Amino acid sequence: MIYQDSRTLLAVRDLRATVNGTEILKGIDLSVRSGEVHAIMGPNGSGKSTFAKVLAGHPAYAVSGGEVSFDGGNLFELEPETRSRRGMFLGFQYPIEIPGVANSQFLRLAYNTLQAERGKEELDPLEFDDFVREKMKLLEMNPDFLDRSVNEGFSGGEKKRNEILQMALLEPKLAILDETDSGLDIDALRIVANGVNHLATRDNAIILVTHYQRLLNYIKPDFVHVMDAGRIVKTGGSELALELEARGYDWVSAEFIASGTPKAEVGA
């Protein structure tokens, strides 16, 4: 939702990033204010996940230009864990499996680290168990997932629910959900979308990365951005998603190239 008294949570200006020396992000501009829901769409390989991981501080990506301020500070001065503790959350497109680490242990450690950071009380295993089971109800998750190793042997949909469970525990200011809808059947999609809607407030913001319009039937975005070849090539309202669904992405790129924006290095 767009509110009058909102504040800027994320300001991205001409962000460029490389992986193994290849430039993937070629100048991204984006501003996200509290209360807003943004959708970033675009074809496979356009750099959506790279953008999300650069924001979260993945060490494989090198920032080669531009600025990002997060909640008023320079994002790039912060370690990945500090970004998380200050309220940034990345829901991974491919959540990693961690054999040998019990999900409950992991979730409690993450939660208590944050509580300590906020000067709040940490929970012992029993207290945490009650707390997390309540949150799991929201996502209709079986409590058995607490006893299993983190994401190990989880189906694609179960992994995504586990990501949203972490979001529910950590209550981030800015959640970037990378393809949280992929791998979900229609019921799971509805449950996860309800969970996300439940977590959205006027004080936080959500960036949904997706290449299907399907999720946006459940979570209505205030802005829809289209990424192509490492840039945001078009921004519109929620109606843009429907248009993309109907017409595909090619026309957007064509329009962008035709417009000859100053930053464009077409043909790269």
Next chain:
Amino acid sequence: MTGTEAGSYLDSLIRVQAQPPAAHSSPAWLKQLRARALERVGALTVPTTRDEDWRFTDLSPLTRLSWHPVQGAPQLASADLERLSLPEAAARLVFVDGRYAAQHSFNHSGLTVANLPAGMAEHGASVEAHLGRHARFEQDAFTAVNTAFLHDGALIVVARDAVLEAPVQVLCISTQKETASYPRCLVIAQPGSRLTIIEEFAALHQGACFTNAVTEMALADNARVNHVRVQRDSEAAFHIGNCAVSLAHASRYHAVGIAFGARLSRYNLNVLLAEEGAECAIDGLALIGGRQLADSHTLIDHAKPHGLSRQLHKCIVDGSAHSVFNGKIMVRPGAQRTDSSQSSRNLLLSGKARVDTKPQLEIFADDVKCAHGATVGQLDAEEVFYLRSRGLSDAAARMLLTYAFGAEVIGRIGVASLRRRLERAVQAQTSRAA
């Protein structure tokens, strides 16, 4: 180091260790066993790195040290004993610097769990049939020295069909620096019996000492033994352990060996699947750092058909430590339908850490299933990032992942209090490294 010098080193070990006065009242067969072992000590030498089996494990620092005789009565402070005790234990035998400490030991198990000289009174014939028969000393200098000194030791006899769910604990504690001790343990599991035994080696000092332990286990038909061996010797210690296990028809042996301690440790585990349908699972974890060396040599010897063996050996190596694993699987002619798998997985936490791992399969039967694999690697960068993205510091993330790597083996220990104690020890060690 020449053979003569090495020979004289073994002699020096013999000279410093006085036989306890009670040794002369041992039965004749035992005196003969010691004498034969002593003879072999005279003929054998300390292995050198020229021996294929000791290629990576240089014992010359050991041979440069000399040892004092153990002084005074075997005695532990109650706080030390408390720290090492297991609330679940049905029986406990405590050996302090190699000598039996009756006042710290107890037995509520209903089985024979006793110091060897006492236990022999009742079980003379079966002890004679097994002691020194499984852990062969003819070609092994350290087993020979241990056998030459054989006096105190743990004797556990599990009667036919006796099932003991609670563990029996054998604690071998070094309290005096610059001494050598020769722990000995014999387990006789009669047909259909079940036992869990925890052997633990620890030191109450940081000084140099030499532990030379020998354990023998004989499992009769359908017997089951769970054997946990924890080596937490002092940082300056030399620890040599030999364990020989013999499995009769359809018996099952599960071992979890944990090595945290010692400057240099070498553990030889030989499991003989002597009759049809025997099974064993051998799990190992070495967690070392600094300049430690942990060497584990195992032999799983499938002598008869329908045997099953499973082995998982893990090492976590930090600093400039060095771990060695040699896992030999022997399938003898006629041991058809053998099913064996072995996995060696190694985690290097520093650029200077070193791992030498070698599976050694010798298969002389054609209808067998033998799988093996080895990996050596570092912590997974994606896993570290995932944890950091949830607010864990880099150090906490690495510690958790290291801990998880080791927890797979520790989790296979069936005694909850020991599992928790070892998990805390892993956490302490990995957080020190982080």
